[in-house]
Amino acid sequence: MKTQPTAPPTARIEPEPPILRVEGLSKRFHPDFPPVVQNVSFTVEQGEVFALLGPSGCGKTTTLRLVAGFEQADQGQIWLDGQDITPKPPEERGIGFVFQDYALFPHLSVFQNVAFGLRHLRGKEREARVMEVLGLVGLTVFKDRKPGELSGGQQQRVALARAIAPGPKLILLDEPFSSLDAALRQSTRDEVRALLKQAGIGAILVTHDQEEALSFADRLAVMRSGQLEQTGTPEEVYHHPRTPFVAQFLGRTNLIPGEARGQEAETPLGRIMLVEEAQGAVLLSLRPEGLSLAAPLGHLGIDGKQIEGTVLAREFKGHDVTYRIQLGSRELIVQESPESPFYPGDKVRVLVRARAVVVGRGR
């Protein structure tokens, strides 16, 4: 008798656990003031670059210092690679830290700076590891120089090499690009991201620069007054902000009230389409690039009206033009292509080209 072939057992692919899990972290420095970090939870996946983004004083650095172990949390737990590291001192956590000012030893050479965290290794082994990491950051030829004899970008890479050398499971970067000038910041950022990806090390970047967070991170969390307001990929958070704060913090936006009826809403800009269905009073976010301008019609539009405003200001930026438009009692920001022909005082029609995102409900 022929036996039925049995189906091969399907291999269950278990998702890899996150490299870092932070659960309900809180920290208060002063009993008379609210906590600086309040019930913060997030994960960083293996090899993922995560950013904590928020305005000055919102608690980003404190969160990072709690993860590093430089501060002790009042509440909450931190797991690294499945292990609860909450009670451990910084040196036992297996986490690298790159400080804002790099904190390099000025009297030590590049080689000695990188070797500093490798005191547990012996002579040859230690030398080999330092040279390997210097090779990775492209600084082998500078190994005998002192930090003061290097450019800002090179010092930054020494700091990164020193943090990477002991083979940490996670690297924490506290505003690491802020002291570099604009051109160097962009290229150093790209290099550091490529290095982290090449080494497969997970990282948390702390920054108040939204463009930096959007371009550097795989995922980011927007922080406000000690709490995480929204977490997601740069695209999710930019295109689908859930609160007015997130919408405004991630680039410029227009916040417009409306009355939603399903897929559309009635607004001072006319009837506009929504990204998600909603009902009743809503606050909507429309990015400046989602609006455009046209010359007023000599006659009224098909629905008998046109949304007309006046150009208040025009800012030419080479790759685009940004306008401020007075529309009734409201001011709008509109981004247009560089050929756009309007100037202050011109009457213009405001057209909505994108769907609006609901960032608030109720009045």
Ligand SMILES: Nc1ncnc2c1ncn2[C@@H]1O[C@H](COP(=O)(O)OP(=O)(O)OP(=O)(O)O)[C@@H](O)[C@H]1O
């Ligand atoms: N050791 C400390 N003792 C008392 N207050 C502190 C301490 N460290 C930070 N704070 C306060 O906690 C708040 C958050 O500081 P934190 O440095 O975490 O913010 P941040 O978001 O990183 O800001 P920035 O971008 O300016 O560095 C600030 O009001 C700060 O003054």
